[in-house]
Amino acid sequence: MEVFLVSLLNGLVYGMLLFMLSSGLTLIFSMMGVLNFAHASAYMLGAYFAFTISLYVGFWPALILAPLLCGLIGAAIEMYGLRRVHKNGHIAELLFTFGLALIIEKCVQMTWGLVAVPYRVPAGLDFPLFSVYGTNFHAYRAFMLLISALMFVSIWLALTRTRVGLIIQASLTHPEMVGALGHNVPRVFTLVFAGGTALAGLAGVIGGNYQVTEPSMAFAMGPIVFVVVVFGGLGSLTGCFIASLLMGLIQTFAIVLDYSLADLLKQLGITITSSTPFAEVLSVPLPRIGALLPYILLVLILLVKPRGLMGTRDT
Amino acid sequence: MRRKLGLIPAAMAAAGSLGFGAAALAQGTIKIAYTDPLSGPFAQVGDSNLKQFQYILDYINSKGGALGKKFEIVPFDNKSQPSDALLALKSATDQNMPFIMQCSGSNIAAALIEAVDKHNERNPDNRIIYVNCGAVATELTNEKCSFWHFRFDIHAxxxxxxxxxxxxxxxxxxxxxxxxxxxxxxxxxxxxxxxxxxxxxxxxxxxxxxxxxxxxxxxxxxxxxxxxxxxxxxxxxxxxxxxxxxxxxxxxxxxxxxxxxxxxxxxxxxxxxxxxxxxxxxxxxxxxxxAVEEKNAEVEAWTKAFRDKHSFDFYAAGFRTIFEFLQAGVTKAGAVDATKIAYALEGLEMKDFLGHPAIIRKGDHQILxxxxxxxxxxxxxxxxxxxxxxxxxxxxxxxxxxxxxxxxxxxxxx
Known part of the structure; x- marks a missing residue:
């Protein structure tokens, strides 16, 4: 019970961080049909901007300023880059964002160095908030949960309860019709791209000091974010939310549960010995393949339900 | 794709040091190729090691280096990848460096031992010694031991x-x-x-x-x-x-x-x-x-001088023992020749930099x-x-x- 509760909290924190990162991407992906490889780079930029800004004016202004900066960069990328490349089809867009991710990584290395920067949790949130069976739950984790929950609610409200949200939703499925009705669809695209990038930046601000702020953080986070987006389904914020939490919990619980396939087979009455074929693979404990599980799920869902969990369109 | 791109700076660094190499050779420095992660998640380790090495080498050189020559350290980023460490080894041997040094990652160490063994067997006039400053998997001086490998950290x-x-x-x-x-x-x-x-x-x-x-x-x-x-x-x-x-x-x-x-x-x-x-x-x-506990005023003053200059701790001061062994080894060998130095180093007994006895065991080239x-x-x-x-x-x-x-x-x- 103790392990279960603490792991549940750990999984929630990680899952919500994933959600913050992938919610922007899912909107961008479903609207423009482009897997934006540079999305995790915005996450990295957010962390680095926050680090630099917090050196001068502290963490709280950085919490606002860094995502805004990321959003501006996102808007510029969309207006001056993606929109031109868009004419040449999806492959060109894909390669464009891929190149961008590499360029951003190099720029970060040149600006902030190859070594991790000392971006720390603000002193005001650096204390144990409460304790579950003797394990402290840090205030900063609670803060991360709070921010991401607020974000989920506000995006959901904005998308479903405001005019802008309606237009965005309409542009997702019927861009020509929305254009014909006199709305500036390219501007909606820019808005969504900038918004998505800003969200990734926000995730970087609060994820960078929770984890480590270093130049390889974008490439470390990139693949799992794609898994979340594809698994959750295109254009579905709820799907993305469920997928994020699921991946967070799976990865956390995989570490805690010390079982292997061999244990499972034993329950079914089959005992694995060293002479059984694939004994090595079958007896690998779950914690050692935990990081792999999301990708296994990705492959499975693409085989069984290509639209993802709650997707309404094909990939 | 990403790896390939990462190689360009490494190649540029290698080309750069090649240019310097010719000039340095004229002055006759004894070069030590140092390969460790200088980028990626473990960059901090290699980076702070390098800064401390440079301070230690300045000291060793101020004490006269060896055979009237100064020591010089040439860094190569290996990104914690054995393949990149082997590229560093290639650059080092291309420039006739007598030493290659590596601290972080026993998997890399194992690859280096094998590669150095092969290289030295095939190129008797251009041999290189592998100075291991921290890869401590036990097998490296047991099953996988090599004459060219000297381990200056106690094993796992x-x-x-x-x-x-x-x-x-x-x-x-x-x-x-x-x-x-x-x-x-x-x-x-x-x-x-x-x-x-x-x-x-x-x-x-x-x-x-x-x-x-x-x-x-x-x-x-x-x-x-x-x-x-x-x-x-x-x-x-x-x-x-x-x-x-x-x-x-x-x-x-x-x-x-x-x-x-x-x-x-x-x-x-x-x-x-x-x-x-x-x-x-x-x-x-x-x-x-x-140094304080042992009332060693000389070492205390020496480490304090580093602290005053840098913003981080001088935890690697113990590496001075490594360079003092290399200094003694080269001096004893009487030539900058890997084979002679290796023979001079094995079984060498001297005081470590705190004044306690230290020895490189002849049987497996492991320091004690x-x-x-x-x-x-x-x-x-x-x-x-x-x-x-x-x-x-x-x-x-x-x-x-x-x-x-x-x-x-x-x-x-x-």
Whole structure:
């Protein structure tokens, strides 16, 4: 019970961080049909901007300023880059964002160095908030949960309860019709791209000091974010939310549960010995393949339900 | 794609040092290629090592270098990849460097030993010595031992024995957590072996291997350690794998003893923080407070001068012993010739930089010198990373205590 509760909290924190990162991407992906490889780079930029800004004016202004900066960069990328490349089809867009991710990584290395920067949790949130069976739950984790929950609610409200949200939703499925009705669809695209990038930046601000702020953080986070987006389904914020939490919990619980396939087979009455074929693979404990599980799920869902969990369109 | 792109700067650096090489050769420096992660998750380790090496080399050179020549260190980033370390080796041998030095990653060390062996066999007039300053998987000076490989750090089994001996009598439940590669597996195996031999009363309540450099949040592991009811954690983790683990433990309020091999390196003290007073131990060849404890004024002044100049601790001051061995080896060999230097180094006995006896064992080229079990606590003269806490010596093991047998069957060249 103790392990279960603490792991549940750990999984929630990680899952919500994933959600913050992938919610922007899912909107961008479903609207423009482009897997934006540079999305995790915005996450990295957010962390680095926050680090630099917090050196001068502290963490709280950085919490606002860094995502805004990321959003501006996102808007510029969309207006001056993606929109031109868009004419040449999806492959060109894909390669464009891929190149961008590499360029951003190099720029970060040149600006902030190859070594991790000392971006720390603000002193005001650096204390144990409460304790579950003797394990402290840090205030900063609670803060991360709070921010991401607020974000989920506000995006959901904005998308479903405001005019802008309606237009965005309409542009997702019927861009020509929305254009014909006199709305500036390219501007909606820019808005969504900038918004998505800003969200990734926000995730970087609060994820960078929770984890480590270093130049390889974008490439470390990139693949799992794609898994979340594809698994959750295109254009579905709820799907993305469920997928994020699921991946967070799976990865956390995989570490805690010390079982292997061999244990499972034993329950079914089959005992694995060293002479059984694939004994090595079958007896690998779950914690050692935990990081792999999301990708296994990705492959499975693409085989069984290509639209993802709650997707309404094909990939 | 990404790897290939990363090679360009490495190639440029190599080309750059090639240009310098010609000039340096004219002045006749003795070059040491240093290859370690200077980018990627473990960059901090290589980067701070390099800065400390440069300070130590300045000192060695001010003492006259060797044979009237100065030592020079040439860095090559290997991104924690064996393949990149082999590229560094290629550049080093292309420039006729007599030494290649590497500290971090036993998997890389194993690749280097093999490559250096092959290279030296094929190129008798352009041989190179591999100076191992911290890759400590036990097999590297046992099954995999080589004449060209000199290890200047005690190996995992020696560290494991020291740790097991340092366990207090009332600790009977321990948890093992190590990195899933050659070194971590070596620690895992060696600690268990010594527990069986020296402390059969101790129960291993958890035994975990984690992917190297991939885990960013150790909280799930901390939950597991706590649930297992461990009284002490033994880990060989280094770099972020060590500091993030300890940080997660401290944040969660995990109240156990931490027995580490590398908590004294960069990032460790910050991760422990003031909350970890008296909880964390590490095995080290040196800490700045050892000079104070041993009343060695010369070493204290020398390490303090580094601190005044740099913003970080001088934990690698013990590497001065390595360079003093190289200095003595080259001088004894009478020529900058890898074969002669290697023969001069094996069995060489001298004082380490704190004045204690040290020897490179002839049988396996493993150094034996004084090591210390330090505990991180308040009330020491020199604190670490501005935490207010620092390392105090809890136990000292001498070269003689560490003398474990080796199974090395060394092949010596002519």
């Amino acid at each position: 089994a020696m560290k494991a024995e020291t740790m097991v001996r340092a366990l207090p009598k009332d600790v009977t439940k321990i948890y093992l957590l190590n990195q899933d590669y050659l070194f971590g597996q070596s620690v895992q195996r060696d600690v268990k072996e010594f527990l069986k031999k020296l402390r059969p009363d101790v129960q291993v309540v958890g035994d975990e291997l984690i992917p190297l450099g991939k885990v960013k949040d150790f909280s799930p592991y901390v939950t597991k350690i706590k649930a297992a009811g461990a009284q002490a954690l033994i880990t060989g983790n280094w770099g972020p794998d060590m500091s993030l683990l300890i940080k997660a433990g401290m944040d969660a309020g995990l109240d156990i003893r931490y027995y580490t091999m590398y908590a004294h390196l960069t990032g460790g003290p910050t991760a422990i923080g003031p909350g970890g007073d008296g909880k964390v131990r590490a095995i080290m060849p040196f800490s700045e407070n050892i 010198s004084n090591y210390y079990v330090g505990v991180f606590k308040k009330g020491v003269k020199y604190d670490s990373e501005k935490t207010g806490l620092g390392w105090a010596t809890e136990a000292t093991v001498t070269a003689k205590d560490l003398d474990q047998p080796s199974t090395c069957k060394m092949k010596r060249p002519k």
